[in-house]
Amino acid sequence: MEAVAVTRTPVLELPQHSRCVAALLRSPVSADSTARVSRLGFRSAQIWSSEFHRSSLRNAVPRLEQKNFNSTVHSSHADAGVVTQEKPKEVIFPQGDSWAVxxxxxxxxxxxxxxxxxxxxxxxxxxxxKAVVxxxxxxxxxxxxxxxxxxxxRDDTYTTALDLIEEKHRSTASALLGEGEDLKKFLKNLEDDILNLKAMLRAIYIAGHANENFSDYVAGHGELWSAQMLAAAVRKKGQSCVWMxxxxxxxxxxxxxxxxxxxxxxxxxxxxxWYAETPADCIIVxxxxxxxxxxxxTTLKRDGSDFSAAIMGNLLRADQVTIWTDVDGVYSADPRKVKDAVVLSQLSYQEAWEMSYFGANVLHPRTTIPVMKYNIPITIRNVFNVSAPGTRIWCSPLTSDTCPFEDDDEIDGADKVVKGFATIDHMALVNVEGTGMAGVPGTASAIFETxxxxxxxxxxxxxxxSEHSVCFAVPEKxxxxxxxxLERRFKTALKAGRLSKVEVVKSCAILAAVGQRMASTPGVSATLFxxxxxxNINVRAIAQGCSEYNITVVVNQEDSIRALKAVHSRFYLSKTPLAVGIIGPGLIGRTLLNQLxxxxxxxxxxxxxxxxxMGILGSKTMVLDESRLDxxxxxxxxxxxxxxxxxxxFTSHLHQNHFVPNKVIVDCTADAxxxxxxLEWLKxxxxxxxxxxxxxxxPLDQYLAVKQMQRQSYTHYFYEATVGAGLPIMSTLRGLLETGDKIxxxxxxxxxxxxxxxxxxVGDRTFSDVVKEAKAEGFTEPDPRDxxxxxxxxxxxxxxxxxxxLKLSLDDVRITSLVPRELQDPNLSVDEFMRKLPEFDHEITAKREAxxxxxxxxxxxxxxxxxxxKGAVDLIEVEKSDAFAQLSGSDNIISFKTARYQQNKLIVRGPGAGAEVTAGGVFSDLLRLSSYLGAPS
Known part of the structure; x- marks a missing residue:
């Protein structure tokens, strides 16, 4: 801990409001407003009672600026007076990690x-x-x-508005502090401040103008009052405390x-x-x-209080600075847009800069500058959830040789290559393009100067x-x-053809991926895109700084939330969400829903x-939900x-849901x-x-169009369960082809x-008996003829x-039907068919005996x-030693004869019927789709 010895010396004191106004009187204002103010006649208690009083305040200013003028805040609003200390007293000013800001x-x-x-x-x-800002x-x-x-x-109601502010603080202080000296002192200061403000606002009202200095002076009073109330509240809880x-x-x-x-x-x-005059261990600033x-x-402008805290941390060489707010910390993405966004445990200063620049609710970039010099951590915490550890922002050994922290994982939190994502909405792209730009120095300079x-x-x-185009993003407004x-500036170049166009693309959004480890990790861009x-999101423009701390892309505004959710899920910062619409809650669909x-x-x-x-659709009824069905x-x-x-x-409900980037329809019907x-859904x-x-x-053309659209649109079309229920038949065939085998x-x-x-x-059993048994066991369709x-x-x-x-259609396949010709009449009922089927058992019996x-x-x-x-479906004879003869129950079997598998065919065998295995095949496709979209494989 560092310390500085200082000596308290005699000082000249003026009431606080008088010193402030003295400084303000020296600030520049318009000639008109000065003239108006000089014509005002204020009472002495209202600061500007006369020209004599004003000049005396001006004359006092040099004396107020002497080096050792640092008095404590006085409640008195009397005329200036001199207070002297009889004996100088040495006070040690401490610096170092004993301070928490x-x-x-x-x-x-x-x-x-x-x-x-x-x-x-x-x-x-x-x-x-403790120093508390x-x-x-x-x-x-x-x-x-x-x-x-x-x-x-010149709206007369300004006085009423100021009275409301006074009453807000008066009632708050009364309820907070109760009866006592602290309340009396605060109310007296508040009353004096309001009186002074009314005098100043009256001058502004008459002048019709207030320069920045006057505005800053008026606007800053809220902090004066809240600091006094908080200091008194701390004292009420038994801890000594002053305010600054x-x-x-x-x-x-x-x-x-x-x-x-x-x-x-x-x-x-x-x-x-100041500390020499008011040494304290708890200061409200x-x-x-x-x-x-x-x-x-003056004021510290945007996010000024955060900046104040960082400056105090620097001056005190504090152990840490804690920014208390109403959220648990810095999120991996805007939680209003990404429900599954997570609180990041830690960020580097540079990552915090990048995220805040792109609109994330972190810190203004300048807030970190004062603390970076001494590697002082800033922690973002939730005042309404003090149990949450928050997000710590500090240095990283990746960028700082003086960083005292050596464990990279400790610095960066979880081993996330990309820490977070941020978006800026309502942007527009401007593209300046032309062959005449190439090799011409100063073109880009002229563009951005304009x-x-x-x-x-x-x-x-x-x-x-190629230097043929420059593209940049600006707010759409x-x-x-x-x-x-730009068109005015380059009118001659456009007319001569050196520039071909100044193009504007509206309704855009910027998406930025931020992470310090991106600089040393190959493939991040590939994963993002x-x-x-x-x-199915189109990228309009791309930018990446040479630091590689962020990758920035421009997408259509309508795709902004969907893009944010998609990339957020892909980098495992949240669950991989998939919006599912199920069509056909029949036997297979119902079973699938129960499995899910x-x-x-x-x-x-x-x-x-x-x-x-997100929805279930049947032949007559459907149900939709905005978030998810229970x-x-x-x-x-x-x-x-x-x-x-x-x-x-049903389709629109699923498609227009922006809260889940990936959507899938599961068709469990047999409906053409x-x-x-x-094709429409894939589009x-x-x-x-x-x-x-x-x-x-x-129809073949319909099939080819669907497959072509699948390849063009980066959408997935899975149909494993169309052949063999849950057996991996389609994936096996596709794997053979993709590895270069010939079927x-x-x-x-x-x-x-x-x-x-x-x-x-087998044995003496007849064909009709076995069909009847299969129907009773639920192995057949309601009409066995199907x-x-x-x-x-x-x-x-x-x-x-x-x-x-092959480009085959159903008409190209020779199919042998097992339904006797006499029973193929569609008007024949199922019961009548089952009653008459035994009359034709002899046909199948003869084939079996042969x-x-x-x-x-x-x-x-x-x-x-x-x-x-060619393709065919037939009742054939197979050797008893053949794999096709070794089946039991309702098992399916398929063999592949290929260039690689000629003598010993590749065989897939297993259960090939039933709602459970078919639904399981569909479920497996859902999981495969999820793995393609970002879930672990």
Whole structure:
């Protein structure tokens, strides 16, 4: 700990308001306003009672600025007087980690209860010494500026507005402090301040103008009052505490209308003097306000209280600075846009800069500058949730040789390459393009000089390496003026063709990915753009600084939230969300919903997959939900909240949900009309998963269009369950093709129903008996003819043939039906069919006996002959030693004969029928889609 010895010396004291006004009188005002003020006649108690009083205050100013003038705040508003100390006393001014600096914003001290809560936090802090920077009560600064505006507009109600502010503080202090000297002292100061403000506002009212110095002086009173109340509240809780008017210590140099630079040397000297007069271990400091080198009151502009806290941390060489606010810390993304955004444990100073620049609620970049010199951490914490550790912002060994912290993981928190994402909405792109720009020095300079003259803010710049174009982003409200100015500036070049155009693209948003580790990690950009592509989001422009701390992209405004959610999920900062719409809550759909219900919690906790059912659509009824349906009671919700089915509304509900970037429709029907909508859904960026065979075996042109759109749109179309229920048949075939193998033939028993029938057609059992048994066991469709016709197997043959590259249609496949010709009449009822079927048992019996005589068995097989470009479905004989003869129950089997697998075919075998395994196949496709979209594989 460092310490400075100072000696208290005799000082000349004036009441606080008189010193402030003395400085203000020397500040520049317009000639008109000066004339108006000079004609005013104020009473002596109101500061400007006469020209003599004004001149005496002016004459007193040099004496007020002597080096050792650092008195404590006085409640007295009497005339100036001299107070002397008989014996100088040496006071040690401590610097170092014994100090903790806290800053509480206006929300934290918005009412009596909150001020008392803040006082409790201060008292509970075990630090040896505490400096607490406090803002004005919530909304008070805005109210003060409103009073100023009314006075300048010569609106008489400014006095009423000021009375409301006074009453707000009077009632708050009375409730907070109760009876006692602290309350009396505060109310006396408040009354004197209000009297002085009314006098000054009267002058402004008459002049019709207030310069920046007068405005800053008026606006800063909220901090004076909140600091006094908080100091008294801390004392009430039993801890000694004083308050500091930061205008007497902090010296800043205005550099523009909205920025000031601290003078640390002058401020430290004043702080040492102040501490000599008022040594204390707990100091409440007014935020937002300071003084110029000439002693004129001013403010620290935007986020000034945070800046005040950082400056105090620098001057005190504090152990840390804690910024108390109303959130748990810095989030990985705006929690209003990304529900699953997480609080970041730690950020580097540079990461905090980047995120705040792009609109994240972190800190203003300048706030970190004072503390960076001494590697003082800043912690963002929630005053309403003190148990939350918050976010610590400090140095990183990656960028600072003097950083005392060596553990990279400790500095950067979790091992996230990208720490967070931020967006800036309502932007526009301006593109200046032309072949005449290449190799011409000063073109870019001329462009941005023109933009500067307009006063527009350039947020992002991107230039092609060919130098043929310069693209930059500005706020949309400024783009019209920018475009007009550029067209005027380059009118000759545009006319001559050296520049081809000045193009404006409106309705854009900027998305920035921020992370210090990005600089040393290959593939971050690829991951980012892959996530956007998979969410079907087009990138309009790209920029990346050479520091590689951020990657900035421009997207369409309508895609802003969806893009933010997509990239946030992809980098594992949240669960991978997937909005799911399920069509067909029949046997398969109902089973799938129950499987999702039972597994959803495990998927979310262990695999980072968040499947949100946003709607269920049946043939007559549908139910929609804005966030997610409760799967624990989905059937009751569907029955009770259902509305008439509207497929268009169902699609729009899913597509227009901006809170979940990735959407999928699961078609659990066998409806060809539903399949006709697949192309439309893919165009909208909606993924599709289905066991519906009608899409891939329907019209060839429809199938080809769907597959082409899938490849073009980065959407996914999964249909594993269309062949073999839950068996990995489609993925196996696709894997063979993708690795360069050549398919010669695909053969299989694709129907679980027909597999069951012929596996059990043994001994004396008849065909009709086994069909009746299969129907009773639920292996057949309600009408067994749908299975026995062979059309289901025929569709699977078409699906496999098309997947293998053949352009076959159902009409091209030769299909043997097991339904006797006499029973194929569609008008024949199911019961009548089942009653008459035994009359035709002899046909199948004869075929079975012939097969057995040859040492074989009957199997109903589908065949894709790729070499001959043919497909067939037939009842054939197979050797008893053949794998096709070894099946049991309703198992399916498929064999692949390929260039690699000729002698020993590649075989896939397993359960191929039933709602459970089919729904399981669909579920597996959902998980595969989630892994493609960012969940761990």
């Amino acid at each position: 806290h800053k509480f914003g206006g929300t934290c001290v918005g009412n009596t209860e909150r001020i008392s809560n803040v006082a409790g936090i201060i008292v509970d802090d075990p630090s040896l010494r 406090v803002s004005a009560m919530s909304k008070v600064t805005d109210m003060m500026y409103d009073v100023l505006d009314k006075a300048q507009s 008017d930061a205008r007497k210590v902090l010296v800043v140099k205005p550099t523009s209308s909205n920025q000031v630079d601290p003078d640390f040397e002058a401020s430290l000297a004043k702080l040492v003097d 007014t935020g937002f306000i300071a003084s110029t080198p000439d002693g004129i009151p 933009v500067k003259d307009v006063g527009a803010n350039v947020v992002m710049i991107s230039q092609a390496s 400024e783009v019209a003026a920018v475009a007009e100015a 892959n996530a956007l592509a998979k969410a 219900r039972d597994q959803s919690a495990t998927l979310k906790e262990e695999f980072n997959i968040d499947l949100r059912i 799967l624990q009671d989905w059937q009751s919700i569907y029955d009770e909240r259902g509305v008439p089915t509207d497929l268009s509304k 009309v539903i399949a006709e909508h697949y 909208k960026g909606i993924h599709i998963i289905t066991p519906n065979k009608k899409a891939n075996s329907g 010669h033939e695909v053969q299989g028993i694709f129907s679980g129903t027909l597999s069951y029938i012929f596996n059990n057609l 299975d026995l016709s062979g059309m289901d197997v025929g569709r699977k043959v078409v699906i496999l043939a098309r997947e293998a590259g 097969a057995e005589a040859n040492g074989k068995v009957l199997r109903f097989v589908g065949v894709v002959d790729v070499l001959k470009n």
